Amino acid sequence: MIRTQLSAKPMQATYNPKLIEAEVQQRWTQTRQFQASELAGQEKYYCLSMLPYPSGALHIGHVRNYSIGDVISRYQRMQGKNVLQPMGWDAFGLPAENAAIKHGVPPAKWTRENIAQMRAQLQQLGFALDWSREFATCDPDYYRWEQLMFTRLMKQGLVYNKLAEVNWDPVDQTVLANEQVVEGRGWRSGALVERREIPQWFLKITAYADELLDGLDDLPDWPDAVKIMQRNWIGRSHGAEIRFQVADSDTMLEVYSTRPDTLYGATYMAVAAQHPLAVQAAADNADIAAFIEQCQRSGTAQADLDRAEKLGIDSGFKAVHPLTGKPIPIWIANFVLMSYGTGAVMSVPAHDERDHAFASKYGLPIVPVIQPPAELELPADVAYTGSGTLINSAEFDGLSSDQAKLAMVQRLAEQGLGQASTQYRLRDWGVSRQRYWGCPIPVIYCQHCGAVPVPEDQLPVLLPEDVAFSGVTSPLKSDPAWRQTQCPQCGKPAERETDTFDTFMESSWYYARYCCPGAQDMVDERADYWLPVNQYIGGIEHAIMHLLYFRFYHKLLRDFGMVHSDEPATRLLCQGMVVAETYFRKQPDGSTVWFGPTEVEVSSNSAGDRVAVLLADGAPVQIGATEKMSKSRNNGVNPQDLVERYGADTVRLFVLFAAPPDQSLEWSDSGVEGAWRFLRRIWSGIHQHLQVGAPAALEHSALTPAQRDLRRKLHDTIAKVSDDIERRYTFNTAIAALMELSNQLQRFDDASPQGLAVAREAWSALVQMLHPVTPHLCTHLWPQLGGHGDIEHAGWPQVDEQARVRDAITVVVQVNGKVRGKLELAPGLDQAATLAAAQADQNVQRHLQGVSIRKIIHVPDKLLNLVVG
RNA sequence: GCCGGGGUGGCGGAACUGGUAGACGCGCUGGAUUCAAAAUCCAGUUUUGGAAACAAAGUGAGGGUUCGAUUCCCUCCCCCGGCACCA
Numbered sequence: 001m002i003r004t005q006l007s008a009k010p011m012q013a014t015y016n017p018k019l020i021e022a023e024v025q026q027r028w029t030q031t032r033q034f035q036a037s038e039l040a041g042q043e044k045y046y047c048l049s050m051l052p053y054p055s056g057a058l059h060i061g062h063v064r065n066y067s068i069g070d071v072i073s074r075y076q077r078m079q080g081k082n083v084l085q086p087m088g089w090d091a092f093g094l095p096a097e098n099a100a101i102k103h104g105v106p107p108a109k110w111t112r113e114n115i116a117q118m119r120a121q122l123q124q125l126g127f128a129l130d131w132s133r134e135f136a137t138c139d140p141d142y143y144r145w146e147q148l149m150f151t152r153l154m155k156q157g158l159v160y161n162k163l164a165e166v167n168w169d170p171v172d173q174t175v176l177a178n179e180q181v182v183e184g185r186g187w188r189s190g191a192l193v194e195r196r197e198i199p200q201w202f203l204k205i206t207a208y209a210d211e212l213l214d215g216l217d218d219l220p221d222w223p224d225a226v227k228i229m230q231r232n233w234i235g236r237s238h239g240a241e242i243r244f245q246v247a248d249s250d251t252m253l254e255v256y257s258t259r260p261d262t263l264y265g266a267t268y269m270a271v272a273a274q275h276p277l278a279v280q281a282a283a284d285n286a287d288i289a290a291f292i293e294q295c296q297r298s299g300t301a302q303a304d305l306d307r308a309e310k311l312g313i314d315s316g317f318k319a320v321h322p323l324t325g326k327p328i329p330i331w332i333a334n335f336v337l338m339s340y341g342t343g344a345v346m347s348v349p350a351h352d353e354r355d356h357a358f359a360s361k362y363g364l365p366i367v368p369v370i371q372p373p374a375e376l377e378l379p380a381d382v383a384y385t386g387s388g389t390l391i392n393s394a395e396f397d398g399l400s401s402d403q404a405k406l407a408m409v410q411r412l413a414e415q416g417l418g419q420a421s422t423q424y425r426l427r428d429w430g431v432s433r434q435r436y437w438g439c440p441i442p443v444i445y446c447q448h449c450g451a452v453p454v455p456e457d458q459l460p461v462l463l464p465e466d467v468a469f470s471g472v473t474s475p476l477k478s479d480p481a482w483r484q485t486q487c488p489q490c491g492k493p494a495e496r497e498t499d500t501f502d503t504f505m506e507s508s509w510y511y512a513r514y515c516c517p518g519a520q521d522m523v524d525e526r527a528d529y530w531l532p533v534n535q536y537i538g539g540i541e542h543a544i545m546h547l548l549y550f551r552f553y554h555k556l557l558r559d560f561g562m563v564h565s566d567e568p569a570t571r572l573l574c575q576g577m578v579v580a581e582t583y584f585r586k587q588p589d590g591s592t593v594w595f596g597p598t599e600v601e602v603s604s605n606s607a608g609d610r611v612a613v614l615l616a617d618g619a620p621v622q623i624g625a626t627e628k629m630s631k632s633r634n635n636g637v638n639p640q641d642l643v644e645r646y647g648a649d650t651v652r653l654f655v656l657f658a659a660p661p662d663q664s665l666e667w668s669d670s671g672v673e674g675a676w677r678f679l680r681r682i683w684s685g686i687h688q689h690l691q692v693g694a695p696a697a698l699e700h701s702a703l704t705p706a707q708r709d710l711r712r713k714l715h716d717t718i719a720k721v722s723d724d725i726e727r728r729y730t731f732n733t734a735i736a737a738l739m740e741l742s743n744q745l746q747r748f749d750d751a752s753p754q755g756l757a758v759a760r761e762a763w764s765a766l767v768q769m770l771h772p773v774t775p776h777l778c779t780h781l782w783p784q785l786g787g788h789g790d791i792e793h794a795g796w797p798q799v800d801e802q803a804r805v806r807d808a809i810t811v812v813v814q815v816n817g818k819v820r821g822k823l824e825l826a827p828g829l830d831q832a833a834t835l836a837a838a839q840a841d842q843n844v845q846r847h848l849q850g851v852s853i854r855k856i857i858h859v860p861d862k863l864l865n866l867v868v869g
Numbered sequence: 870g871c872c873g874g875g876g877u878g879g880c881g882g883a884a885c886u887g888g889u890a891g892a893c894g895c896g897c898u899g900g901a902u903u904c905a906a907a908a909u910c911c912a913g914u915u916u917u918g919g920a921a922a923c924a925a926a927g928u929g930a931g932g933g934u935u936c937g938a939u940u941c942c943c944u945c946c947c948c949c950g951g952c953a954c955c956a
Binding site: 228626 | 870871874881883885888889892894895896908909922937948949953954955956
């Protein structure tokens with residue numbers, strides 16, 4: 001018999017995770033257990049968890065994400081697959097700049113120290129990661145390829161520059177992220193934020209809108225919620241472009257509408273404050289000028305704009321209705337955005353809620369043109385937004401909405417005033433950020449040649465790392481030596497682009513780079529072995545933006561011939577967030593300081609309200625919303641304390657057991673004790689089992705009923721756990737099933753040779769099934785139970801269907817839908833036999849007295865419902 | 870505001886395809902063990918009535934479909950995520 005290093009030692013009576021976890025992890029490192037290579041003869045399985053932002057310390061949300069990935073990876077490995085599970089760092093981004101401001105540490109140094117700390121924490125948790133492929137997105141050897149890609153996209157015409165709005169802090173003279181705008185004010189200065197237009201780079205994701213939308217149909221193993229959200233985000237709609245002439249002028253006002261059938265109901269137009277007509281109107285009208293200025297005074301966040309009061313002012317201009325020829329007023333409105341479509345809309349207050357509210361407020365006419373179906377009863381003074389029959393629409397009266405849409409578009413086309421059009425809600429991807437800690441955008445501005453991509457042989461454009469960072473101006477912008485260069489085309493002095501990329505750029509292609517560490521191009525042929533990703537796992541908060549950019553980038557890589565599939569990941573699991581309460585104090589300067597859950601104590605006051613005090617000074621802090629754990633809210637729970645107290649296996653087991661992965665989890669560590677007790681019971685149960693003696697060979701025909709019961713439980717459990725892990729992703733119910741098996745196994749007290757054989761089969765399978773969840777413990781126990789070799793390569797327990805056959809099943813008897821009895825019956829009984837058994841039951845008899853059975857519903861082997869009266 | 874998800878015992882959750890509501894775990898109560906405590910083990914634990922058998926109510930609120938609804942439909946309330954510069 002081959003004895004492994006671990007089995008040579010006698011088993012200790014008590015479970016000591018510290019000892020065995022360190023020992024097992026050391027062995028994994030020595031044998032490079034999880035280093036993956038491209039093995040042609042073996043089926044590959046690429047399991048990828050979203051890469052973390054190195055915020056400084058792992059929080060429970062990370063543990064949840066990576067524990068899920070690790071269970072799937074280890075399960076697939078036990079199924080015989082060649083598994084790749086890599087890890088890296090999404091290392092650029094705002095928090096490093098914030099830390100630099102707060103603590104005076106250069107972002108690069110802060111980031112790299114955080115990475116070292118978090119890597120150590122991940123290793124302590126025992127995830128089966130291939131560390132040989134690790135990288136940080138701030139490594140020049142990573143971002144150089146992203147710069148190369150961008151210059152290639154420029155040459156392909158998939159990149160362009162245009163003016164776009166940003167949040168401008170007029171006091172700090174800096175651009176703010178939406179997150180840095182709090183109630184309309186700059187988070188540090190407290191100044192009212194303004195919208196300001198600056199030139200920015202865009203990627204033409206809209207060129208792929210149709211493919212991104214239609215491709216969702218080819219992703220059966222992505223959650224519906226994600227696909228629906230992406231569909232709505234892309235927002236393909238079919239409608240018409242309609243041109244309204246501005247009265248007494250040659251100017252045409254072009255609008256897009258999905259409801260050309262309501263054209264006769266258009267009683268006014270609305271244009272954005274930045275629209276040329278608005279600017280023109282403001283030139284000789286102080287009120288309009290003041291209104292336009294007022295419109296500038298808000299941030300750019302869409303949610304805030306939607307919630308803001310809808311305001312407008314008459315521009316004084318009139319538009320000519322394209323079909324009636326009548327003049328209608330043109331208003332300037334704060335809810336129309338220049339960056340959307342044409343910056344102008346036609347308003348049909350009778351059939352659009354927002355237009356209705358606006359028209360009511362400003363006394364604009366409301367003309368109904370769609371008659372709702374007769375059976376619909378509608379409250380008065382409300383917009384009817386459905387379809388119906390046309391009225392008040394001249395010769396179009398009587399047509400249905402659908403017919404009218406076609407007819408109106410045809411008429412407009414004949415008159416040269418419009419045509420059918422398909423539009424998308426999706427906007428091109430703005431990738432410019434006015435920040436220091438990001439990937440430099442590889443563009444040189446030349447007075448003669450314009451914006452020129454940095455030639456490939458001059459890449460990467462390195463980000464200087466040893467800088468002093470004040471937080472107001474980017475070191476790139478303030479360093480003339482870095483900025484100044486020569487134009488690659490004409491050789492004359494020129495300036496570098498000082499903006500950096502949106503960090504979504506880095507996280508859009510990292511999955512491909514993991515496949516080919518050290519490749520001398522963006523990716524190489526090894527990507528063809530590993531891609532697409534078999535299982536992608538990450539937070540539901542990434543359902544739209546990251547996952548859309550990720551899909552988009554894959555299509556770009558495909559069109560450059562670098563990958564050969566249409567979608568980056570075939571299966572997706574979105575875990576719910578781990579959320580926790582937040583605690584804060586407002587500073588006199590208007591800023592907010594956030595405190596972590598370990599820094600405060602929460603209790604109830606005499607009025608029964610929850611109050612919190614800061615432990616450090618005993619003074620109260622405010623209790624904020626319950627939100628996802630984040631650096632900015634400081635509400636992350638560090639798993640380190642739990643790992644030190646209970647070991648990694650207990651922590652992994654508990655986060656998986658606490659809730660199904662797709663549900664959000666409000667953090668509380670009560671219950672960790674239960675996970676810990678369970679592992680201790682497994683340990684002591686096996687210890688006792690080994691003490692009793694050696695098991696005989698299993699003889700199926702010689703088993704007692706109790707022995708058969710245990711085997712049935714075991715094989716039911718194998719079937720359930722396999723299904724829960726592989727198909728349902730409900731690790732919580734898989735663990736519950738293993739607990740049930742363990743409970744029955746501990747009660748099974750049978751020292752006979754066959755009893756020990758059945759117990760040994762069950763303990764061994766239990767340890768195998770638990771291995772993906774608590775790998776250290778199971779790796780250690782496997783050889784004790786006589787398992788050969790690595791548990792990773794021992795396969796997955798097989799279901800013995802014979803063992804699952806039952807000779808009796810519970811059938812529920814209902815009378816009028818209420819449970820009145822439970823019968824233990826042989827399987828496969830027909831309705832008559834089941835009814836006979838039910839009528840023999842005393843309690844059922846009681847409920848059948850004095851009534852007659854009117855109807856019988858029989859679900860074989862499950863239920864008998866007697867409808868009586 | 871718009872899009873997506875959720876709401877079940879004291880708590881986390883289970884019930885997978887319309888068929889036993891509350892698996893599993895935490896907590897709590899009682900008991901065993903102990904000089905004592907911790908740990909461990911055993912029993913109980915949705916609410917109400919009852920010694921029990923059993924009965925009634927019960928899955929955010931209200932309504933509907935059905936022999937039967939946590940599950941399907943409608944209206945509403947609350948919570949969470951996203952909304953294009955947090956990642």
